[in-house]
Amino acid sequence: MAAAAAASEEAVKAAKVLMVGAGGIGCELLKTLALSGFRDIHIIDLDTIEVSNLNRQFLFRQSHVGQSKAKVARDAILKFRPNINITPYHANVKDGQFNVEFFKQFNVVLNGLDNLDARRHVNRLCLAAEVPLVESGTTGFLGQVTVHVKGKTECYECQPKPVPKSYPVCTITSTPSKFVHCIVWAKDLLFAKLFGDKKQDNDLNVHSKDDNSSKADVFERNIDENLEQYAQRIYDHVFGYNIEVALANEETWKNRKRPYPIYVRDALPEEAVQQNGGSRDCKNEEQEPSAMGSLGLRNPQEIWSLADNSRVFLEALKLFFEKREKEIGNLIFDKDDQLAVEFVTAAANIRASSFGIPPHSLFEAKGVAGNIVHAVATTNAIIAGLIVIEAIKVLKGDYQDYRMTYCLEHPARKMLLMPVQPFQPNKSCYVCSETPVLLEINTKTTKLREVIDKVIKPKLGMNLPSVMIGSTIVFEDGDDLDKAEAANYALNLEKVLAELPAPVVNGTKLTVEDFLQELSCNINIKHRDEFDEEKEPDGMVLAGWSGPVDTQATSNGEKKLVPSSSSADDDGTAKDISAKPGMKRKLNEILESEENCDVVQNPSDVGSSSAQVVEDDDDDDVVMFDEDPKLGKRKRLQ
Known part of the structure; x- marks a missing residue:
C-alpha cells in the first residue's frame, strides 16, 4: 500500500x-x-x-x-x-x-x-x-x-x-400549442428576421393576394416612417394580420382551438401607445439598453399582462434601432443579451395570448430560450x-x-x-477506427456546397475541411490559401458533384481531411435519383458509423434523418x-x-x-x- x-x-x-x-x-x-x-x-x-x-x-x-x-x-x-x-x-x-x-x-x-x-x-x-x-x-x-x-x-x-429537441416548422409558424413553440417562433423567426441576416426568408413575410406591395419586404422600414410607426406596423403584421391569414384556412382549425388576431389598438389604449417608453432614464445612456428599465418594470419573475408585453415589445424594438443600429443585420439571439431576452419574452407572450397558451415570466422565458x-x-x-x-x-x-x-x-x-x-x-x-461512412446522394443535382454544409461540417465535425477525389483536391478551407486557389474552390462549391473536375458518381470515394485535427475520413458515395421530401429533406442520407437512423426535426422545424x-x-x-x-x-x-x-x-x-x-x-x-x-x-x- x-x-x-x-x-x-x-x-x-x-x-x-x-x-x-x-x-x-x-x-x-x-x-x-x-x-x-x-x-x-x-x-x-x-x-x-x-x-x-x-x-x-x-x-x-x-x-x-x-x-x-x-x-x-x-x-x-x-x-x-x-x-x-x-x-x-x-x-x-x-x-x-x-x-x-x-x-x-x-x-x-x-x-x-x-x-x-x-x-x-x-x-x-x-x-x-x-x-x-x-x-x-x-x-x-x-x-x-x-x-x-x-x-x-x-x-x-x-x-x-x-x-x-426541435419542432416541425408548421407547428412553430401555424399551430403552436406549447409556450416553447412561441419562444422558438420569437427567437428563430421574428428576432432573426428583424435583427439578423436580412436576406433570409421565412413565413413571417406574408401578404394577401390583393396586396399590391406583395413583392416588398414587410420588415423593411419605409423612408417616411418613424420608429414608433414602424414598431406598431410590425406588431400589427405579425400578431394581427398573419393570424387573420392563418384563420382563412378553415381546414386547419376544424379540430383545433382558433387563435385570435391581436393589434396594437386591442392591446394598448391610444394614449398608452403614445406614452410608451416615456419613463426612460436619460441619465443611464451608457448602461445596456433595457425595455424593462425604460418602462419601470423591475421584477423578472413577474408575469406581465398583455398590455405590459406589448409595451415591452414596442420599446425593445425601438431600442434596438436607437441604441444598436450598427449591429442590426448581424445579430444572433444570445441569452445573455438583456434586450434580446426582453424582446423574445414579450413577443412569445403576445403570440401565446393569441393561441390561448399561458404566458411566462422573463426569468422562465430566458430559461426556455437559452x-x-x-x-x-x-x-x-x-x-x-x-x-x-x-x-x-x-x-x-x-x-x-x-x-x-x-x-x-x-x-x-x-x-x-x-x-x-x-x-x-x-x-x-470513423474517428478512431478510420472506417468509411456511406453517403446516399443524387450526384447529378446536389452541389458540393450542400455536402459540406449539411454533412461534412455539422455531422462529421470538420472545422477546416479539405475534400479530395482521388488525387484531385476539389475544396480546401483555411486562411493560407492564395486568391487563385480560393476562387477556384469557390467555383467548385457551386458545381453539382457529377460536374466537378474529378466527377463524383456512384461508387466514388471522397477523402475528407481536417489538418488541424489530423483527422481523415473516407466517404463512399451511393447515387440515388429520388428522396422522400418529408423523411429525407436534405436530399442525402449519411449511414455506416452512425448506425440506425431516426427521423428528427431540425432547429428550423423541418424534419431530417439523424443517427x-x-x-x-x-x-x-x-x-x-x-x-x-x-x-x-x-x-x-x-x-x-x-x-x-x-x-x-x-x-x-x-x-x-x-x-x-x-x-x-x-x-x-x-x-x-x-x-x-x-x-x-x-x-x-x-
Whole structure:
C-alpha cells in the first residue's frame, strides 16, 4: 500500500495536465488538482466571468465580472498554492495554436466543456497526440466521468450523439400549442428576421393576394416612417394580420382551438401607445439598453399582462434601432443579451395570448430560450473529485481499474455513484477506427456546397475541411490559401458533384481531411435519383458509423434523418458491463427498482415528461448525459 501511494504521488508530481474549461466543473477541478499535489497545470477557456456564474463558480467574485475565467481561476488558486505552476490561456481550444504538437506535451487532458463541437475537437486532438482524455459533465444532481484512451477504450465519438429537441416548422409558424413553440417562433423567426441576416426568408413575410406591395419586404422600414410607426406596423403584421391569414384556412382549425388576431389598438389604449417608453432614464445612456428599465418594470419573475408585453415589445424594438443600429443585420439571439431576452419574452407572450397558451415570466422565458439547466455546486465538486481519481489511474497506467462513473439523482440500491468498466472501441467509428461512412446522394443535382454544409461540417465535425477525389483536391478551407486557389474552390462549391473536375458518381470515394485535427475520413458515395421530401429533406442520407437512423426535426422545424441515440439491443437492454471487476450484470438490472433514474428533460419542452437531451449553450457545468442506465441506452455527452 505504501509503495502504491508513493508511486501515485510521484506520478502526480511529475504530470503535466491540460484542463479545458474553467467554469462550474473547472473551478472545482482546478482546486482539487492543486490540493492533490499536481504541480504543472494548463487551463484553456474562452469565456469571461458573468454575474450568473458567481453562485457556484467559487473562485470568482463580483469584482471579477468581465475578466478571463482562466486567468482569474489561476490567480485564486495561487493564493493558497503559490508554489505550483498554472498557465492560463484566454482562448478558444479550437484555435490553431492548440494543435496536435501542443497536446503532445501533456500526460492527460481533462475536459469541462459545454458543447459538442469543442468536445469532438478535443477528442480528435487527443487521439492524434495519443494523450488520454477524461471527459465529464453535470446537469443538476446528475453527473458523469468517462475515460478515453486510444486503442484501449472507446473514444468520445464511438457512439452517435443525440440531437437536441426541435419542432416541425408548421407547428412553430401555424399551430403552436406549447409556450416553447412561441419562444422558438420569437427567437428563430421574428428576432432573426428583424435583427439578423436580412436576406433570409421565412413565413413571417406574408401578404394577401390583393396586396399590391406583395413583392416588398414587410420588415423593411419605409423612408417616411418613424420608429414608433414602424414598431406598431410590425406588431400589427405579425400578431394581427398573419393570424387573420392563418384563420382563412378553415381546414386547419376544424379540430383545433382558433387563435385570435391581436393589434396594437386591442392591446394598448391610444394614449398608452403614445406614452410608451416615456419613463426612460436619460441619465443611464451608457448602461445596456433595457425595455424593462425604460418602462419601470423591475421584477423578472413577474408575469406581465398583455398590455405590459406589448409595451415591452414596442420599446425593445425601438431600442434596438436607437441604441444598436450598427449591429442590426448581424445579430444572433444570445441569452445573455438583456434586450434580446426582453424582446423574445414579450413577443412569445403576445403570440401565446393569441393561441390561448399561458404566458411566462422573463426569468422562465430566458430559461426556455437559452436551454438553461440549473446547476448544483455539490455535483460539480463530486464530479471534479472523480475526474482527479481517474486522472491518477491514467498516470499510473492502471488500465484495468479505469471506471466510467455516474452520479445518480435517485441512488440505486444505496449507490449514489455507479462505476462501470469502459467500453471497447467501436470498430465502425470513423474517428478512431478510420472506417468509411456511406453517403446516399443524387450526384447529378446536389452541389458540393450542400455536402459540406449539411454533412461534412455539422455531422462529421470538420472545422477546416479539405475534400479530395482521388488525387484531385476539389475544396480546401483555411486562411493560407492564395486568391487563385480560393476562387477556384469557390467555383467548385457551386458545381453539382457529377460536374466537378474529378466527377463524383456512384461508387466514388471522397477523402475528407481536417489538418488541424489530423483527422481523415473516407466517404463512399451511393447515387440515388429520388428522396422522400418529408423523411429525407436534405436530399442525402449519411449511414455506416452512425448506425440506425431516426427521423428528427431540425432547429428550423423541418424534419431530417439523424443517427439513433441508442446502441441498445432491440429489447432496450444494455450491453453487459461490470460494476466491479469479476461481477458483470446489466445496468437495467442494477437499477430496475428506479423508475425515473437519469432521465434528462429538455428544459425547452415545458411540462413534458419524456426523456430528452438538452443542447447546452449555457455554462460549462450544464451539459448532457452519456448514458441512461435505467433504460440501458447510451446518451452520449453533447
